[in-house]
Amino acid sequence: MSADQGRTILQLGGVHLSFGSREILCGVNLEVREGEVVVLIGASGSGKTSLLRCINLLNMPRSGRIAINDETIFEAGLSDNGVSKIAPAEVNRIRSKTGMVFQQFNLFPHMTILENIMEGPVIVKKEKSSEVEMRARALLKQMGLVDHASKRPAQLSGGQQQRVAIARALAMRPTLMLFDEPTSALDPELVGEVLKAMVELARSGMTMVVVTHELGFAFEIADRVVFLDRGMVIADGPPQQLLLQPDHPRLKSFVNRFHETADMLRPFLEAK
Template identity: 45%
Template sequence: MADAAPAVSARLVCKQFDGIEVLRDVSLDVAKGSTACIVGPSGSGKSTFLRCVNWLEQPTTGQILLNGAPMGVVPSPKGGTRPMTAKELALARTRVSMVFQHFALWPHLTVLGNVIEAPVHVLGRPRDEAVEDARRLLARVGLEAKADAFPHTLSGGQKQRVAISRALAMKPEVLLFDEPTSALDPEMVGEVLEVMRDLAKEGMTMMVVTHEMAFARDVADTIAFFDAGRVIETGDPKAFFTAPQTDRARRFLTRYGI
């Protein structure tokens, strides 16, 4: 059962690039222990919004709250707030781990090295402790035997499972997935989605940008449908997939035979 207090709360988030508005007044709450799937056509602002959640992109206006604490700013001694320093922001980002579309593994490090790098060098955890935790995480995704392999020797599905292990190694409050299966061959999609299904069952708070409609329908607690930089509708997956509220969502779902 998800906690009623939001793990993530976006309030009227706008984002512009060179004067072009790609997000407009996006508001969305994600309950603790829940999975929110963000769906919509390509170019609708889904990935940009996800990057705003962990401040990889700074919103032009609006606010992101993580468990009630503003992201990107801290209280100022003079009143109000001030922007986070680079060090403060790096620490804040450790609370929100992200899994990218194209894996973003470090090619010069082994699988084990990729998983322990941030816990050791960002969080300052003892190496032995980080290695033990990394091996447990790799075993969880069926890759313990690949600990000493380098990324170029892995399949796409294996790389993405390593990326998920690396994200979990930070013990985040929220796990972000930016189209985690879109760069995979079709036969490799299932192995990544299976790991994500298990995380959802275990109560990991997740925000998932995805085109995998069957996954979204089966796993999500909340669906947020984006179009042209706005959230057009949000709600229960069953309601969204059987009786969408807007013509735009109905047209979108028709493309998937739904």
């Protein structure tokens, strides 16, 4: 199913987030449809990571509405001081709808790779270990890590550990995958293997919201690119439009700072 036809998976309406007197998000509106890959770009401090953390309630907004699969998981007015509509006991259930991959891998160092992947479904969702193990091994095969199941995280490269983190998130069978700059902690030679895994996941139809500075990746795989600046959505559209023909001055300045992306786009620009 194409992103144009898919049902709405994620809805953000007027989301505000503050840390003390500092406003981080200033009324963000965003919709993501089933099977869509949406890439969030913007300078450091623009609110990208904070927005992802609001989606799975790691950050509690000051106001606005967040819904996943038509279930409202947060709704509050400006005067309500961020009152969630769900009880604290429901937070883990809500988070299980979203798989989140962080900059750091956050794997349990004392567990094997297989145990890391199985932990969430068995402990949080109370699934049968035998069924979860089958799924975990299939995910390891999908990530090209089938021979590493019995190893500890320290025995793997950074790129391999990040692919384990992706498999661990997928093991929860989420509706939506969130990626927070998943290649930023990797050595340059390891970036490609993680991006390849993400491309394959996107092509499988997984709904994804990705924060990244890899604009080449955004151009190749995103259905939409969303540019955040100072906590606001400044531009939202297809990558060919936003990255090849940016019409907002701050977006144009941001795109031009990335020489690698400029090199990639030059053939397209010269052809015009």
